[in-house]
Amino acid sequence: MQNLVVLIKGAGEMASAVAHRLYRCGFQIIMTELEKPSMVRRKVSFGNCIFEGSWQVEGVESKRVRNLKEIQEALAKRKIPVVTDEKCEISQILNPDIIIDAILAKKNTGTDIKGAQVVIGLGPGFEAGKDVHAVIETMRGHDLGRVILKGAAQKNTGIPGPIQGITDDRVLRAPRAGVAKNILDIGSIVKQGDIVGSVAGLPVFAKIDGVLRGLIHDGLIATEGQKIGDIDPRGQIDYCNTISDKGRTISGGVLEAILFLLNDANT
Known part of the structure; x- marks a missing residue:
């Protein structure tokens, strides 16, 4: 896994949950973000390093970087580099093995199935087999985290998932x-x-x-x-500082999709 480079578009809450799991599994992780990202759950978002310079999520540290040299330096120190790159132009330089679109824009903002050996999209806006190799369901409910190899995720309802029945x-x-x-x-x-x-x-x-x-x-x-x-x-202050159940489920789906697609390519 240490030889596989994963480029994650977006560095907000769900993107960071994915990055955290893949980092712990040994992948090399690089993330892109906007110059002024508006992530809400900043304490569990690696993209908060855009404001703070560096940021930790559950013991894993991210670092804001500005060029290829700084990316390589961060990787050498086992940190997750986050580069401001709205159009993900860095992918042309990095040639990553895996691309994950975790922007959660509810639409495809430019991710191409030909961009890497494995290309994965989170949530609605992607069609597996056309835009990406796999889509991960992000809608709370029975199918949360499901790996979709043909078709699309459920459409966005515009209604937040319930917590204790509150939406x-x-x-x-x-x-x-x-x-x-x-x-x-x-x-x-x-x-x-x-x-x-x-x-x-x-x-x-x-x-x-x-x-x-x-x-x-x-x-x-x-x-x-x-x-x-x-x-x-729920009133639990510590939930502010830890990855959510939704994030852990989605990240598990991403890991499953990566391993399945890599294994399928080698058989």
């Missing part, structure tokens, strides 16, 4: 477009009606009691209706 009310959204300002931090205990922050001067209120599990980085520009935070009604 939309656990998600914080921008009331209008503008600069997001945080009043509270990830891990804060909130009550219904508490002000978590503001967007363009308008307050953002908690709709439920719980723990503020995720929040976009202070000072980013949000669009109206954009998800900018997440409240976990």
Whole structure:
């Protein structure tokens, strides 16, 4: 596995869950991200190194890099390099063995099945056998994490997965477009009606009691209706710092797909 290079597009929560599992299995991991990523669950996102310089998720460290030399240096130190590269142009230089599109954009933003020996897409927007070799189901429910070798994942419903039966009310959204300002931090205990922050001067209120599990980085520009935070009604602060059940399930599906496709290519 140490000879196999995996390029992961995106470095948010689910991409990081995948990166963490594959790193522990011995793969060489390289990730790409936007210059100003708006991931909500920043404490479990390797992409938070874009803001912090370096970041750890469950004992694995990522490092922001800017060129091929810095990528190689980070890999040599067993760190996960994260490069700002919106169009994933670095893939033309790296020639990775495996490409995983984990942007979760609900559409294909340019991933090509010919880009690597194994190409995998997470969630809707990809067709296995056409855009990618395999699709991983990301919809919560019976099929979460399933490896799809022909066809597509379930369509996005626009409704967040339930936690203790709560769906939309656990998600914080921008009331209008503008600069997001945080009043509270990830891990804060909130009550219904508490002000978590503001967007363009308008307050953002908690709709439920719980723990503020995720929040976009202070000072980013949000669009109206954009998800900018997440409240976990279970009230467990340590969940803010650990990979979720959904992330672990999806990452398991990715590992299964990689091993299946590599084995299938060698038989």
